[in-house]
Amino acid sequence: MTLITDTLSRAADTTSPLLPVLAGRWSPRGFDPTALVDEATLTTVLEAARWAPSASNIQPSRFIVARRGTDSFVKVHETLRGFNKAWANAASVLIVNVATLAIDETRENPWARYDLGQAVAHLTIQAQHEGLHTHQLGGFDGAALALAFGLAEDQAIVSIxxxxxxxxxxxxxxxxxxxxxxxRTRKPLTELLLVDD
Ligand SMILES: Cc1cc2nc3c(=O)[nH]c(=O)nc-3n(C[C@H](O)[C@H](O)[C@H](O)COP(=O)(O)O)c2cc1C
Structure with missing residues (x-):
């Protein structure tokens, strides 16, 4: 029997109305192992990341895009930890999110990880709009992944x-x-607001 946990039933129970793509986004593990993301849609999703804001417009975000069925996908999947390995192999694409930490030889970019996170956030929302789903991962062997793709020292893998x-x-x-x-649960908004004058 095909049993799909649909987006409607997983939508956030918000205290104020949100944009449907924000309320509807959630992180599934049950991906369709036969589904492909067409190239135009994948480009659109990546374009959303490209147009995210960044400090001084430095644009420190970089991505390793690994489509299922490629050697790159296998290389990324091999580095996943624990139960992530069991479900992420059914994703259509694994995208490794990389922050370039250096501005130049002498200066670090203190907002590199922040900017990458924001770029990924935009990507997830564009994906939701396209009828796709995303699930971000922190459970992976970053050192093995950096080695597998020959990343430079200032290229920090933050998430997948x-x-x-x-x-x-x-x-x-x-x-x-x-x-x-x-x-799906969240802390109350009042707990998030350190000051709410
Ligand atoms: C940086 C980051 C790392 C995460 N790492 C994992 C992970 O390794 N495995 C996993 O199953 N989910 C992971 N998640 C998903 C979170 O557990 C999930 O976003 C959270 O429970 C809220 O659920 P929701 O996205 O459905 O709202 C990660 C999410 C983020 C943003």
Whole structure:
């Protein structure tokens, strides 16, 4: 039986109305292992990252784009830790998010990771708009990944984004299915506001 945990039922229960793409974004593990992202859509999603703002417009974000079925995809997937390995192989694309830490030989860019995060955020929302889903990952062996792709010392791998299409969650293990269907929660807004005068 095909059992897809749909976006509608996973949408955020917000206290104020949000843009549908923001409320509808969530991080699935049940990707369709046969789905492909067409090239025009993938370019659109990456273009959203390109047009994100960055400090002094330095644009420190770099991406390793690995489509399922390629050697690059296998190389990225091999570095995933724990249960990430069990579900991320079904993503259509694994995107390694890299921050360039140096501005030049003498200066560091203190906002490089911040800017990369913002670029990835824009990418995730554009993907949601395109009917795709994203799931960001911090569980991977960064040193192995940097070695596999020959990254320079000032290129910091911060995260990986799994990009794909929702699939049949009954293919997931019981443990992953539990996580997939667990209620989505957030701290109350009042806890986030250090000052709210
Ligand atoms: C930087 C970062 C690292 C993450 N690492 C992992 C990970 O290694 N494995 C995983 O399953 N989810 C990972 N997540 C997903 C979060 O657990 C998820 O975003 C959070 O629980 C909120 O759920 P939602 O995205 O569905 O709203 C990561 C998310 C971010 C932003």
């Amino acid at each position: 984004t799994a990009l794909g299409v929702l699939g049949d969650v009954s293919l997931l293990s019981r443990e992953l299915l539990e996580r997939e269907t667990a209620p």
